[in-house]
Amino acid sequence: MNTVLALEGVRHVYPNGLHALDGLDLALAEGSFTALLGPSGCGKTTTLHIAAGLLAPTAGRVRRREDPPPPGSVGFVFQEPVLLPWLDVWHNVALPLRLLRRPRAEIDGRVAALLRTVGLAALPRLHPDELSGGMRMRVAVARALVTDPRLVLMDEPFAALDELARFRLDDELQRLWLARRFTVLFVTHSVYESVYLAQRVLVMGPRPGRIVAEIPVHEPHPRDAAFRTSARFAELCRTVLAALARSGATEAAA
Amino acid sequence: MRRIGVLRRPGLVLRLAVPLLLGGGWELAVRLSGVPHWILPGPLAVGRALVEGLPVLLPALAVTLAVTLGALVVAAAGGILLALAIALSPLLEAALLPLAVTLQVIPLVAVAPVILLYVERVETALVLCAALVAFFPVLAGTLSGLERAGTAERRLFALYHASRWQELVHLRLPTALPHLLAGLRVGGTLALVGAVVAEFAAGHAGSRAGLAFRILEAGWRLDIPRMYAALVLLAASGLVLHALLRGIERAVLRRFHLAPREGS
Numbered sequence: 001m002n003t004v005l006a007l008e009g010v011r012h013v014y015p016n017g018l019h020a021l022d023g024l025d026l027a028l029a030e031g032s033f034t035a036l037l038g039p040s041g042c043g044k045t046t047t048l049h050i051a052a053g054l055l056a057p058t059a060g061r062v063r064r065r066e067d068p069p070p071p072g073s074v075g076f077v078f079q080e081p082v083l084l085p086w087l088d089v090w091h092n093v094a095l096p097l098r099l100l101r102r103p104r105a106e107i108d109g110r111v112a113a114l115l116r117t118v119g120l121a122a123l124p125r126l127h128p129d130e131l132s133g134g135m136r137m138r139v140a141v142a143r144a145l146v147t148d149p150r151l152v153l154m155d156e157p158f159a160a161l162d163e164l165a166r167f168r169l170d171d172e173l174q175r176l177w178l179a180r181r182f183t184v185l186f187v188t189h190s191v192y193e194s195v196y197l198a199q200r201v202l203v204m205g206p207r208p209g210r211i212v213a214e215i216p217v218h219e220p221h222p223r224d225a226a227f228r229t230s231a232r233f234a235e236l237c238r239t240v241l242a243a244l245a246r247s248g249a250t251e252a253a254a
Numbered sequence: 255m256r257r258i259g260v261l262r263r264p265g266l267v268l269r270l271a272v273p274l275l276l277g278g279g280w281e282l283a284v285r286l287s288g289v290p291h292w293i294l295p296g297p298l299a300v301g302r303a304l305v306e307g308l309p310v311l312l313p314a315l316a317v318t319l320a321v322t323l324g325a326l327v328v329a330a331a332g333g334i335l336l337a338l339a340i341a342l343s344p345l346l347e348a349a350l351l352p353l354a355v356t357l358q359v360i361p362l363v364a365v366a367p368v369i370l371l372y373v374e375r376v377e378t379a380l381v382l383c384a385a386l387v388a389f390f391p392v393l394a395g396t397l398s399g400l401e402r403a404g405t406a407e408r409r410l411f412a413l414y415h416a417s418r419w420q421e422l423v424h425l426r427l428p429t430a431l432p433h434l435l436a437g438l439r440v441g442g443t444l445a446l447v448g449a450v451v452a453e454f455a456a457g458h459a460g461s462r463a464g465l466a467f468r469i470l471e472a473g474w475r476l477d478i479p480r481m482y483a484a485l486v487l488l489a490a491s492g493l494v495l496h497a498l499l500r501g502i503e504r505a506v507l508r509r510f511h512l513a514p515r516e517g518s
């Protein structure tokens with residue numbers, strides 16, 4: 001396996017003494033799509049922050065193929081869109097490239113390409129307060145991908161959207177991933193979304209979090225609505241749900 | 255039930271009714287009690303004094319407003335630059351912030367004579383005095399605004415290894431804008447107060463007399479209606495200045511999409 005990122009025996013204790021992660025092992029193969037599922041507060045966001053290099057773990061090892069990762073090689077989609085309200089769509093998407101001081105011509109080209117990809121090419125001058133929730137999330141996705149990252153971390157990116165909007169964005173994400181083959185670690189609360197998108201679903205136990213189950217999803221990509229209604233899909237969802245229940249998750253995940 | 259326009263806006267009605275009632279009551283009280291106008295003039299007498307005094311009062315107002323605007327510009331530049339310096343370096347914060355607070359707690363009437371002692375040109379001294387009081391709200395507003403950037407936004411900048419300077423320019427300064435502008439609005443009205451206080455302390459305004467000097471002068475001459483007229487002019491200028499700054503603030507916030515969402 002060509003590993004891009006591996007967390008080994010990672011433990012994290014926040015400064016206030018809160019024990020968020022313990023004995024977390026996780027390895028991501030290049031170009032793979034991994035979903036991370038677990039009860040609220042089990043440390044999923046903490047795991048993503050450590051994976052992104054935004055947070056140093058209290059103990060354990062983080063191995064990367066390139067260490068430190070070159071700026072722009074990691075894309076992050078936060079749970080909230082986190083757009084800058086004073087910048088229009090174009091400038092929000094361009095922000096990472098401007099921070100990395102890329103040449104103007106490159107920025108123009110990349111931003112235009114990504115706005116086309118997420119279907120916002122016609123609205124570059126709108127500001128976040130003029131966008132719908134789904135459009136804001138698309139801008140956030142475009143911004144995360146604008147540097148052409150090799151590792152993309154997503155923290156329940158579409159959780160705030162209605163089911164249909166989420167299906168649409170899931171399909172868009174799948175298309176992008178197939179086109180560019182970046183490595184994805186995708187946190188979600190939705191069993192269905194994890195099975196629909198990922199090649200592998202990891203289930204975390206309650207805090208202090210670690211991986212307690214791994215369910216491979218061998219169905220080939222691209223997947224479509226037919227897969228969502230197939231018996232195979234239902235069976236995989238049942239398996240993941242059972243793993244989640246065994247992990248000690250108290251709340252029902254949907 | 256349908257109601258006529260003004261009644262649907264009780265705020266507007268009150269805004270007009272309160273001054274009218276107060277003025278009417280005042281005029282009535284003055285007339286009924288027979289207080290001589292050199293002790294308490296009625297609003298009508300003040301109005302007359304205002305119209306008659308305009309040739310003297312307006313140039314004086316221009317002098318005071320020039321000091322006010324000069325002070326506001328100095329205070330804005332000083333307050334914003336100092337806030338940026340403090341935001342960029344904890345060392346500068348330790349060195350400069352106590353100084354700024356000290357300057358703020360000493361009353362202007364006490365400092366003004368000292369400044370007037372050392373600064374040769376009276377106009378310059380007056381601008382400095384007024385700027386001294388106007389500058390602190392700008393500094394405090396900008397400083398607190400610069401701390402408002404959210405953790406999520408800062409993480410985003412950290413992800414791309416943004417420098418301190420980049421974070422300041424692209425994140426913290428725009429986030430601070432609403433607070434900076436509110437500080438500027440407060441500072442603007444304080445600059446007017448500061449200009450008048452400084453003129454009082456100077457006793458004269460160099461070659462040209464400001465509004466404070468005209469108030470003092472009218473007092474010496476026991477021209478009480480003229481005193482009141484000058485006060486009215488001062489209050490009106492303060493209101494206009496405040497409204498102007500508020501308008502600029504709103505326009506800038508709208509331009510940067512930082513205005514609070516308009517309700518229904």
Ligand SMILES: Nc1ncnc2c1ncn2[C@@H]1O[C@H](COP(=O)(O)OP(=O)(O)OP(=O)(O)O)[C@@H](O)[C@H]1O
Pocket residue numbers: 014015016018019020038039040041042043044045046047207
């Ligand atoms: N900055 C912090 N300081 C202290 N404790 C924190 C901090 N961030 C998170 N925690 C705690 O660490 C634990 C794990 O948090 P984390 O955000 O990683 O959970 P999560 O799995 O992402 O939860 P959710 O699904 O609700 O988003 C939680 O119990 C939380 O209270």
Ligand SMILES: [Mg+2]
Pocket residue numbers: 044045046079155
């Ligand atoms: Mg989370």
